[in-house]
Amino acid sequence: MSPDSPASSAVTAAVDRATETSLLRFATAGSVDDGKSTLVGRLLHDSKSVLADQLEAVEAASLSRGSESVDLALLTDGLRAEREQGITIDVAYRYFATPRRRFILADTPGHVQYTRNMVTGASTAELAIILVDARNGVVEQTRRHAAVAALLRVPHVMLAVNKMDLVGYAEAVFATIAGEFSDYAASLGIPEVTAIPISALAGDNVVTPSGAMDWYGGPTVLEHLETVPVAHDPAADPARFPVQYVIRPQTAEHPDYRGYAGRIASGVLRVGQRVVVQPSGRTTTIRRIDALGQSVDAAWAPQSVTLTLADDLDVSRGDLIAPASPGDAAEPTQDVTATVCHLHDRPLAPGARVLLKHATRTVKAIVKEIPSRLTLDDLSHHRDPGELAPNDIGQVVLRTSEPLAMDAYAQSRATGSFLLIDPADGSTLTAGMAGAAFADPSAATAADDAPGEWDF
Structure with missing residues (x-):
């Protein structure tokens, strides 16, 4: 949906009315x-x-x-x-x-x-x-x-x-x-x-x-x-809907009802819109959107809604529904490179086996390598630090057991972020921003006058 389209303007007006x-x-x-x-x-x-x-x-x-x-x-x-x-x-x-x-x-x-x-x-x-x-x-x-x-x-x-x-x-x-x-x-x-x-x-x-x-x-x-301006047109963001719960009431009134409940992480979803279910890659059409017990034509972030789809697909908690248009959906991958801030008292080292929580999906993962740690004084990199101590900021490379449809953090704070969790006790280890990287000023060429601007 173009930000200048009539539909986008209608959504923006509705958002303004909802947040006087x-x-x-x-x-x-x-x-x-x-x-x-x-x-x-x-x-x-x-x-x-x-x-x-x-x-x-x-x-x-x-x-x-x-x-x-x-x-x-x-x-x-x-x-x-x-x-x-x-x-x-x-x-x-x-x-x-x-x-x-x-x-x-x-x-x-x-x-x-x-x-x-x-x-x-x-x-x-x-x-x-x-x-x-x-x-x-x-x-x-x-x-x-x-x-x-x-x-x-x-x-x-x-x-x-x-x-x-x-x-x-x-x-x-x-x-x-x-x-x-x-x-x-x-x-x-x-x-x-x-x-x-x-x-x-x-x-x-x-x-x-x-x-x-x-x-x-x-x-x-x-x-x-x-x-300070905080108004934001949700139609300008890619639509992302992490499925939180599958609703099957199986009542006499709705014997075949199957709805997918959750909160829209970003963007706008509309009835009749062609969408893809990730990571399976199956496509379908939104048949109905229910919000606050009523059927609506469109819904936007951060509303909590229930979607029904035109086709019977295997959709469960952790799946991500996104527009099916080329380039509108993130490509599922098992290799994740990210910038992280380590939160736990126990250091994070290569080879660590963790759980990665992304939106409503949690999968097993392993820390393959830690390429660098950020030095805050001059924004330079400490190469191959061996581990990340508490409060350290650095880059990590992860391999997940299942594909994840993860956006770059620069494109979406909601679906570009994740947590690493200790599988033994459930404690939070690390907060991560997918795809975020920072340039090393010491590696800049003499012809490059821009000192160390972070490349997200």
Whole structure:
């Protein structure tokens, strides 16, 4: 379906009507003590999104710790260990809304050993807020989080230069940090960076504009969150429908009913559309689409629907339904090359036997090789590292026991991502992005002036 076609316009209009108040998912990230939890707490407090009993509990906890003012970080640091140590350990999710938009935020940890949690929080985010302490500037963990945001294809990145009150609200300090980060982000292929000088503790430029930084004329953090574009035409994406469940009611009213239930991962599906069932490669036509108990002519991501097909095919959980047009469906393969972030405390090494979970399908796989590990300082490659330790980012080559119809992650975050799972205990080992690769700056020729832009 062309994005400019009448059918596409109708779908876009229907999406707009279904989401009168748009939803933005965003994640915060940054180094230790950069003020992530304080920023989130300030954002919730100043936008009037904190219930009275929550605020009273935080005030009491602040007094018990001997604080002279309310410690807004306690609004998100909910674990006992977090409150005792004054750090964020786990991803804290918060939900709030303004008259202009609804929000789901993920406050992620700053310590290096918890970088894996940032992967969890940013995997579904449409915007990442990366905090920098104005006194320290861009540090290694800042670069690490920017690299993760680039790998995960987060569409928008905000640089929040925090603690400006501790550097005298100096414009020169902000300009230097913003310039350095923007250059690094450009080398990662991040399309845009919005830099905002703030003081989360004092509330400068978080919800209300700062009177101490009259040299800054841009939006506050909340203004940018409310206005950053998130509308997306689903017809512009390839249609992907992972089958989650086969429905066979076998009632007197519907003795031959066979429906395939699941959530549309991307794109638009229409009645009468020719589709292919992967990995078998059998083709058929969509006969009916049921959504919320009603028959509809079209459905789009991320709706949950039930499809019935014109032909009796062997379709089961884990199969993927996609358009049958040439070039519209991913080619099933048993060889997967991907960029991964290793999450488990136990290293990942060649020869490891794992389970690979892609969409609703889980298959056995083996790690054939680990060609390289990324060095975040200069984005260079460490060749043949032998293994990936916790929080390492690197490339892996996998061989699966069964074919998978996996898209490149650059084309689809939903069907280009996967997890590696320990078959012994079911623990998550690694998060992967299929087809994602990054160029090694040290391998660039002298004639190549573009330094290390990641090739997705």
